[in-house]
């Protein structure tokens with residue numbers, strides 16, 4: 001007999017379940033070693049190669065319709081990743097992302113249809129002032145995603161902390177997150193204000209957004 005809802009091919013994933021539970025409870029989730037050491041090495045090398053080819057641009061604020069470069073707000077350099085032309089490292093990256101997105105769509109009915117990711121380099125003395133990741137003319141970004149590609153042993157004096165500004169019972173609380181390799185941070189794009197503190201050592205990452213229609 002055939003059932004309306006076939007549950008047989010669904011395998012509960014404890015990691016994804018913990019991400020979903022974190023986001024439901026506190027609007028963000030931090031996962032250590034989401035990417036393995038080998039994956040981080042490959043992704044970092046991919047970033048460095050493209051950076052050496054001079055492919056990165058100064059990041060702007062606003063979106064394509066409405067963008068300006070304001071160095072007093074953000075000083076990072078970015079390169080958008082085109083998912084239709086990816087290398088081996090990026091294929092590993094998107095395999096994990098797409099698996100997570102499929103799980104979110106299946107279990108939380110999040111309706112994520114689009115995603116956009118870019119590499120980011122924060123040269124020494126750059127930062128990204130407190131902001132929110134949605135645009136005035138576009139609210140499709142639902143979840144922000146950051147993955148850090150720095151070398152092992154990132155020290156507090158290197159700076160570059162991501163600070164999430166949380167609201168706990170009406171009081172503002174700062175959640176300080178160091179950009180450790182393999183660590184990912186996922187948070188609700190429309191809710192969580194955040195900033196990247198000034199960096200003292202070049203800081204490498206991939207940032208992206210999971211978007212609805």
Ligand SMILES: O=C(O)CCC(=O)C(=O)O
Pocket residue numbers: 120128133146161162194195196205207
């Ligand atoms: O790199 C980070 O930790 C956050 C970057 C960020 O906030 C952004 O690109 O919008």
Ligand SMILES: [Fe+2]
Pocket residue numbers: 131132133144194
């Ligand atoms: Fe942001």
